[in-house]
Amino acid sequence: MSARTIIDKIWDAHQVRAETAETPGILYVDLHLIHEVTTPQAFTELRERGLAVRCPPRVLATLDHSTPTLPADASGQRPYATREAEHQVHQLEANCREFGIELNGWDSAHRGIVHVMGPELGATQPGMTIVCGDSHTATHGAFGALAFGIGTTEVGHVLATQCLLQRKPKSFAIHVDGHLRAGVSAKDLILHVIGVIGVGGGTGHVLEYRGSAIEALSMEQRMTVCNMSIEAGARAGLIAPDEKTFAFLEGRPRAPHGDDWLRALEYWRSLASDAGARYDSEVRIDAADIGPTVTSGTHPGMVTPISAAIPLARDAQEARALAYMRFAGGESIVGEKVDVVFVGSCTNSRLSDLREAASILRGRKVADGVRMLIVPGSVRIKLEAEAEGLDAVFTAAGAEWRDAGCSMCIGMNGDIAQPGQLVVSTSNRNFEGRQGPGARTVLASPVVAAVAAVSGCIADPAAFLEHAA
Amino acid sequence: MTPLSTVRSRTATLPFENVDTDRIIPARFLTTTERAGLGRYAFNDWRYLADGSDNPDFPLNRPEANGCAIVVAGRNFGCGSSREHAPWALLDYGIKAVISSEIADIFRSNALKNGLLAIVVGDAEHRELLASPGLDLVIDIAERTIALPDGRRWTFALDGFARHCLLNGVDQLGFLLDAESEIAHFETRAAEHRFSLENAS
Numbered sequence: 001m002s003a004r005t006i007i008d009k010i011w012d013a014h015q016v017r018a019e020t021a022e023t024p025g026i027l028y029v030d031l032h033l034i035h036e037v038t039t040p041q042a043f044t045e046l047r048e049r050g051l052a053v054r055c056p057p058r059v060l061a062t063l064d065h066s067t068p069t070l071p072a073d074a075s076g077q078r079p080y081a082t083r084e085a086e087h088q089v090h091q092l093e094a095n096c097r098e099f100g101i102e103l104n105g106w107d108s109a110h111r112g113i114v115h116v117m118g119p120e121l122g123a124t125q126p127g128m129t130i131v132c133g134d135s136h137t138a139t140h141g142a143f144g145a146l147a148f149g150i151g152t153t154e155v156g157h158v159l160a161t162q163c164l165l166q167r168k169p170k171s172f173a174i175h176v177d178g179h180l181r182a183g184v185s186a187k188d189l190i191l192h193v194i195g196v197i198g199v200g201g202g203t204g205h206v207l208e209y210r211g212s213a214i215e216a217l218s219m220e221q222r223m224t225v226c227n228m229s230i231e232a233g234a235r236a237g238l239i240a241p242d243e244k245t246f247a248f249l250e251g252r253p254r255a256p257h258g259d260d261w262l263r264a265l266e267y268w269r270s271l272a273s274d275a276g277a278r279y280d281s282e283v284r285i286d287a288a289d290i291g292p293t294v295t296s297g298t299h300p301g302m303v304t305p306i307s308a309a310i311p312l313a314r315d316a317q318e319a320r321a322l323a324y325m326r327f328a329g330g331e332s333i334v335g336e337k338v339d340v341v342f343v344g345s346c347t348n349s350r351l352s353d354l355r356e357a358a359s360i361l362r363g364r365k366v367a368d369g370v371r372m373l374i375v376p377g378s379v380r381i382k383l384e385a386e387a388e389g390l391d392a393v394f395t396a397a398g399a400e401w402r403d404a405g406c407s408m409c410i411g412m413n414g415d416i417a418q419p420g421q422l423v424v425s426t427s428n429r430n431f432e433g434r435q436g437p438g439a440r441t442v443l444a445s446p447v448v449a450a451v452a453a454v455s456g457c458i459a460d461p462a463a464f465l466e467h468a469a
Numbered sequence: 470m471t472p473l474s475t476v477r478s479r480t481a482t483l484p485f486e487n488v489d490t491d492r493i494i495p496a497r498f499l500t501t502t503e504r505a506g507l508g509r510y511a512f513n514d515w516r517y518l519a520d521g522s523d524n525p526d527f528p529l530n531r532p533e534a535n536g537c538a539i540v541v542a543g544r545n546f547g548c549g550s551s552r553e554h555a556p557w558a559l560l561d562y563g564i565k566a567v568i569s570s571e572i573a574d575i576f577r578s579n580a581l582k583n584g585l586l587a588i589v590v591g592d593a594e595h596r597e598l599l600a601s602p603g604l605d606l607v608i609d610i611a612e613r614t615i616a617l618p619d620g621r622r623w624t625f626a627l628d629g630f631a632r633h634c635l636l637n638g639v640d641q642l643g644f645l646l647d648a649e650s651e652i653a654h655f656e657t658r659a660a661e662h663r664f665s666l667e668n669a670s
Contacts (some may be wrong), residue, residue, distance in 0.1 A: 016655040017648065022629045026648055028655055038552065040502035045642075054652075066500050084500040091502050135551040135575060151553035151579035153641075161645040163652055167628070199487055200545035200571055233548060235574055299487045299548070317486045317543070410496045419519075429549060431491045433514045 003274035006240050007171050007206050010146040010271070014129045016163055024165040030128040031145075032058055032158045033114045034101070036092040037065045037412070038133030042156035043095040051160045053099040058162060060123055061096050061103040063089050064113045065412050069375055069402035078106075081414030099159075112378025112404040115139035115346040119223065120378055122252025126241035126268040131158060136346045136428065138229040141238030142222035143245050144271050146206065148236040169235045170280035172197075172205040176213040178287040183461055185356070186221035187348060187426065187445035189213070190228045191293040191303045197283060199301030202234030205281060208273065209239050213287035219248040220352045227347045228428050231300035240272035292461055295430045295443040296333055297321035302430075304333060306448065306460050324432055325440050333442070333458050339421035341372040341453040342435070343446050344402075345409035348426035349377030351384050353446045358390045360450035360461075361397040367456030372399035373415065375407040399453070411435050424452040470584050472638035475609050476565045481534035482602040483542040489549035490576060494558040496550075507554055508561030538565040539606055541598040545569075547576025547587070556580040566608055568615075570595035581631045582641060586610070588625050610635050 004012070011027070019025035039061075046053070053059060066085040072078045080086035096103040104110040110117050115136055118124040126144035131137060133155045140147035150164065157164055174193055194201075207229050209222075217225065222239050229237025246265060249255045256264040291305040298321040304310050312329035313319035322329055327336070343349070343357045354376060366372045374394050376382040382404055385391060394401045408415040409427035411434070417423045419438025426449050430441035442458065451464045498510040516527045523530045529540070540559075546569040547555060556579050559567070566586035580587040586608060590598070598604065607616040610632055614622045634641060645652075 013659075016651055022633075024628070024630055026645065026651070028652070028659070037499050041504050041553075044502075049642075051646075065496075081497075082500060088500050088502055133551060133553075135549065149551035149575055151551055151575060151582065153553060153579065153582045157642055157645055160642060161649070161652060162656075163645055163648070165630070165641055165645065199548060200573070203545070203571060203574055230549075230575075233545065233573060299489070301487075320485075412496045412499060429489075429491070431489045431549060433495060434491050437495070437514050437519075 003276040003278070005171050005273040005277040005279065006144060006208060006238065006271050007146065007169075008277070010127055010129065011168055013127065019167055024167045026163050027129060027166045029131050029158050029162055029164060030058065031060065031118070031123055031130045032162075033118055033130065033132035033137070034059060034061045034092075034155065035064050035114045035132070035134065036088045038152050039095065039155055040088065040091050041152050042159055043099065045156045046099070046159060053101060053159045055162045056100040056102075059101045059159065060118070060121075061092060061101050062111050062114050062117050063092060063105055064404075065406045065410060067405045068413050069405050069407050069415060071403060081412070085413065109379050109383070112376070112381065113346045113349060113406055115223075115227065116349060116377030116381065119143065119219070119248070120252070120380060122249050122255030125249065125255065125264070126245060127271050131164065135230045136227050138234070138237045139223050139227040139346055141226040141229065141236055142219060143249070144238055144241035144268070146236055146238060149230065170205045172202060172207045172234065172281040173279040173283075174207050174209045175211040175282065175284045176209065176287050177211040177284070178213055179216070180213055180287045180290060183447070184290055184292060185445040185447060186217055186224040188290055188293040189287070190225045191295065191300065191443060192290045193285065194228060194232045194300050195293070195303035196285060197232050199231065199299045200233040202229065202232035205234050207232070207234045207237035208279070209237060210273075214239055215242065218352065219244055220350045223350070224347055228300065231428055241268050292445065292448055294333060294448060294458070295441070296325065296327055298324055298430055298432050300428065300430060300443060306333065306458070307462075334460055336422060336458045338370055338424050338452045338457055340417045340423040341366070341370060341449050342375070342408040342423055342425040342427065343449050344373070344375030344377070344407050345425075345427035346377065346406070347428045348446050349375060349381065351381050353426065354381070354385050354390050356446040357450040358393045360447060360454065361399065362393050364397055364454045366398040366453045370453055370456055372397075372453045373402060373408055374399050375402045375415075376404050378404045397454070408435055424449045424458065470634070470638045470640060473584050473586075473635050474611055475607060476538060476586060477605070477607045478538035478565065479536070480539045480541050480598060480602055480604045480606055481529055481537035482599050483528050483540055484599050486543035487545045487548055488542055490547055490552050490555040491549055493547070493555040494552065499552060499554055501554075504557050506561065507558035508563070511558040511562035533603055536563075538563060539608070540564050540567050541595075541602070542567055542569045543599070544571045544595075546572050547580070548573040551575045551579070553579045553583070556583045556585045560585050568595070568598060581635070584635060586635075588615070588627070590615070590623065590625055594623055
């Protein structure tokens with residue numbers, strides 16, 4: 001057999017029926033993650049057609065998007081943004097009961113952002129096909145899984161048949177070689193990559209991140225990178241599994257155990273792309289070229305190194321985006337006054353992200369006039385952070401320490417910014433109004449976000465730390 | 470899904486690149502558990518001013534866009550979130566086809582499954598359509614052509630299966646359900662050879 005990429009290997013292993021010129025292939029789905037927002041209409045369809053969920057053990061549910069991040073009151077009532085949001089959450093609870101699906105709901109220590117929950121449980125494993133009605137499903141690609149977002153109609157397809165109709169996507173190798181400079185994070189890396197290939201540069205492709213700089217990343221950092229694949233338009237993004245992947249998974253509740261674990265390792269070790277495998281597209285990036293990077297426009301492809309001038313608008317679209325952001329091309333983004341700082345989301349809400357934010361906030365105060373929200377990715381992360389005292393660091397600094405959920409990344413639960421406010425956010429989308437009507441978003445790493453919170457304006461972490469030392 | 474063979478309409482243009490699904494329907498309207506009735510939220514924060522009145526600067530609010538079922542949009546339309554509420558909202562708002570030089574993958578897949586034509590044309594054709602709003606077009610799904618008022622016909626690419634489903638109103642779920650024995654066979658085979666399927670629970 002000719003040399004194959006990891007994408008080929010996973011695809012081949014899940015083909016129930018190969019595609020032809022006239023019909024797409026049938027692809028088997030190993031793990032289907034669901035949440036309250038993109039599933040109710042799919043369950044309605046099943047009910048109307050008298051269909052069962054074909055394989056309930058392959059479906060795993062949680063509550064994350066519409067959920068409040070403030071606690072329930074004394075009577076147990078949670079502060080939902082609207083009655084409709086509350087109804088949506090109750091609807092998923094009812095659907096899971098009716099169809100026999102495991103729900104990590106309000107009483108579960110694993111409730112949290114769906115893309116944080118899967119890896120935390122060890123449900124996310126190398127070589128799997130994983131889907132979710134959520135475009136950030138590529139997060140699971142960090143484990144060498146082929147993971148992608150689907151719409152609600154397809155959620156219904158997978159619930160009823162455990163399969164999807166698919167044509168094979170193209171492959172795109174993103175080689176990042178060399179060493180990241182000190183103080184440069186996975187978030188900076190992926191923002192840089194999106195800036196290079198463009199916001200639609202990955203359309204029709206699955207990205208495989210490769211090279212020494214990728215291998216050097218921790219699993220949490222790899223999740224940050226793969227998470228934002230969709231922001232370059234890619235169907236998915238993944239990284240070949242290695243010893244770090246296996247060490248992360250070993251012993252987790254849903255990971256294989258005993259002899260299964262040994263067989264799993266053998267299989268997982270066969271997944272990496274073969275030497276000489278061909279890709280439809282390739283790009284090479286030198287890790288040393290990457291500095292702390294933020295967005296300056298209204299899509300994740302408009303990025304700028306924090307130490308450089310904001311790029312001049314190349315066309316009317318970019319001019320309009322800069323005008324919305326109230327930024328001027330050719331000027332520095334450093335010094336822009338910040339109103340809100342958000343640390344959280346499926347991109348950057350894991351324990352290492354919280355530790356990075358805490359390293360800046362420890363012994364310092366959030367600047368006057370700045371509101372800072374810190375939202376852990378799961379209940380478990382919240383407990384772990386509190387066990388090492390991070391919550392005390394955050395609250396002493398004047399930040400709000402919330403319950404797990406998507407929160408201000410998507411603003412469905414009422415955690416939003418006000419019109420015109422500038423938000424420095426560790427999330428994944430800086431679209432107009434994403435974090436509230438009229439809100440302006442700058443995407444950044446947890447360190448850049450925390451530095452902005454204490455500075456009251458966007459600041460270069462290197463200069464900040466030098467000044468602080 | 471109702472069978473769909475042609476879309477005839479004047480075009481309206483939305484000459485902006487990277488119109489994301491948050492712009493098509495903001496997230497705060499996704500708490501619904503229904504598919505119906507989302508048209509009133511289509512482009513909500515662009516289409517209405519803060520006081521709830523129509524924004525005269527939103528291209529589809531202009532009098533000449535009234536009744537246009539074909540929208541010609543800038544490159545990379547529908548990027549971002551996988552929310553199927555985006556095509557649901559557009560259809561309910563009266564849009565039957567979106568034409569661009571590039572349409573985001575998940576949006577396109579969602580759109581076609583709901584009978585919203587998402588058509589990708591070449592850069593030259595795209596520029597021409599954007600430059601001249603108000604063209605009366607006839608989109609023929611069987612022929613995969615766009616007929617222009619001057620008699621020219623452009624062809625466009627459309628997956629054969631998507632075309633078949635649109636023309637016949639075929640339900641893709643029905644197609645998958647018909648493959649049940651193959652799926653069951655695959656599961657048996659996979660369980661013999663691959664650990665990972667056995668460890669899902």
